[in-house]
Amino acid sequence: MGQLMEFVGNHPFLFIALFVVTGMLAWHTLNSLQGGVSLQPQEVTMKINHDDAIVVDVREESEYIQGHIINSLHIPLGSLEGKLNRLEKYRSRPIVVSCMSGQRSASAVGILKKNGFENVYNLGGGIMAWQNANLPVTKGKESKEKLGTEVTIEKA
Structure with a gap:
């Protein structure tokens, strides 16, 4: 001593x-x-393309409309616990949560896990990492629920 x-x-x-x-x-x-588990942007694209993952963006609306992952579901972190019913239909699918830098989404992952969602991931580095990886974003208010999840192509 x-x-x-x-x-x-x-x-x-x-x-x-x-x-x-x-x-x-x-x-x-x-x-x-x-x-929970943080995924890099390339890993998220694999989850979306191969595992039918849903992306939940927990940023505020003003941030969301500036650019978000295509077909993401927008639920601000402050209202997440009150809107968990919107995620019930996705309970069996992987859920990737995103925000600007990965901090708010880490909190959202904790909320989802506390409420029984098991297959939940954090987009490490958030939308900034997504954009730095030169992955596509879309602008505006449209989210997955408004757009629908299927695209139908009719043959001429």
């Missing part, structure tokens, strides 16, 4: 840095547990 006190006395900045780094690691670990 005496050696520890001597070390702290001789190297106070190292000791403070140890606590800061330990705190940051603990915070990151707790956030990861709450936010």
Whole structure:
């Protein structure tokens, strides 16, 4: 114990840095547990294309209309718990939650998991990471529920 006190006395900045780094690691670990599994944009496209995943965008409407993932369902984080019924029909499908940077969507993943949704993922880095990966976005208010989920092509 005496050696520890001597070390702290001789190297106070190292000791403070140890606590800061330990705190940051603990915070990151707790956030990861709450936010579930984070997927990179390319992994999300695979979930959408191969596993029929639904994307839920939890940003505010003003952010959503500036650009969102095509066919995403818009439910702002502040109203998510009150609108879980809109997601019931997607309970058996993978749900990918997105926001601007991945922070709000991590909270939304926690809410969904707390309410029994099991196959829920966070878009790591949010819509910013999606756009940085040069993946398509669409603008306006249309969401999956308004557009429908199927596209029918008639043969001439």
